[in-house]
Structures are given as structure tokens and as C-alpha cells.
Amino acid sequence: MTATVSDNRVNRALRFYGAPIGKKVVMAVTGAILFGFVFVHMAGNLQIFLGSEAFDAYGRLLRTEPALLWLARLILLGSVILHVVAAIQLSSLKKKARPIEYRKKENVDSSFASRTMIWSGILVALFIVYHIMNLTLGAVGLPFEEGHVFNNAVATFRIPAISIAYIVAMILLGFHLNHGVWSMFQSLGVSNPRYSAGLKRFAAIFSVLVVLGFISIPIAIMAGYGS
Secondary structure, X not given: OHHHHHHHHHHHXXXXXXXXXXXXXXXXXXXXXXXXXXXXXXXXXXXXXXXXXXXXXXXXXXXXXXXXXXXXXXXXXXXXXXXHHHHHHHHHHHHHHOOHHHHHHHHHHOOHHHHOHHHHHHHHHHHHHHHHHHHHOOOOOOXXXXXXXXXXXXHHHOOHHHHHHHHHHHHHHHHHHHHHHHHHHHHOOOOOHHHHHHHHHHHHHHHHHHHHHHHHHHHHHHOOOOO
């Protein structure tokens, strides 16, 4: 009996995901998880302006509970995989259903952020992999001292090419967040005309604040902070 109930729930879940609305809900939920992580990560990174002791203490804090750290990493990894798979599948369904003659009209009506969601997501994901290898693992050949998070960040962002790449990646992230946050509300059914304008403003303000928070660090370091 229990096995039958469990099988029915799995089948319903699979049928729900098989429909476009199911994929949109999965993207919305995983997007909310990732957006929350991005905001918390930005807030944590801004502690670099409190000085080396505070920032190094923040870095150590993240490693005091390895079980929770790995649980968070697994949740994030699962969210990224589900988000990317659902996005690719939705894009494929959209291309199959869209007549070629309407392509020009769609490009006119859609925004730059919406048209580049897939590519901005891919480029940001690739940069995040490099960023983790650099500042978390110290595996890219740059100066790296375990536990010295402040010095590692300063040494990295003193290299103009890396700082510029980071800034560009964060701007792309901003475009992705702007459209993604708005789409998340729509996918979850929050699309009443009375407050849709407010939700759009929230998505825009949220993405701008995140971008400014992240890029303030390499800009400050290139300007001499941490010397």
C-alpha cells in the first residue's frame, strides 16, 4: 500500500514536470534558492570592507560546520542542475512551437535580458567555476594562502584582467537576475496587473544592488584598497 502511494506521487510529479508549467515552476523554485544564495554571498563578500581580520574570520566561519557547508553545497548544486536542465528543455520546447515567421516580432517585443538568458547563464556559470577554483581551492596558479581570504582576494583583484572579467560576469549576472526574478514571480502565479509594475521595479532594483555590491570589491581593490 505504501509503495503504491509512493509510486503514484512519483508518477504525478513526473507528469507535472513533463508539462511546460512544471518546468517553469522548477525553474522558479530553484531560481529563488539561487537568488537567495547570491544575495547572501554578496552580503558576506562585502565584509571585506571591515578589514582583513573580519573577512578572514568570516572565511573561517564558513568552515566551522563542514556538514552544513556540504549540505548547502549539495542543495546549490542540485538547484543549478535542475535550473539548467529545465531552462534548456523549455528553450527547446519554445523553439519547436514557434513559427519562423514570428521570430522578428518576438525579438522586438522581448528584452535583451530575456533573449540572452541562456547565454548569460552559461557564461556566469563558467566564471563561477573559475572563481571557485581560484579563491576557494587555490587551483589556478595565483597567490593563495589557506585561511587568508582577505589577502587572496586582494592578490586576485589586483590583476586587471581578472577584475574586468569579474565585473563583466557580474553585469551579465545582473541581466540574468533582472529577467529571472520577474519570470519567477510570473511562474509562481504572482502576475496581477495591480502590482506587476512594482514587481518589475523590485527585480530591477534587486539586480542592480547585487551587481553594485559585487563589483564594488574589485573596483576598490584596483583603486588601492588593501594595499
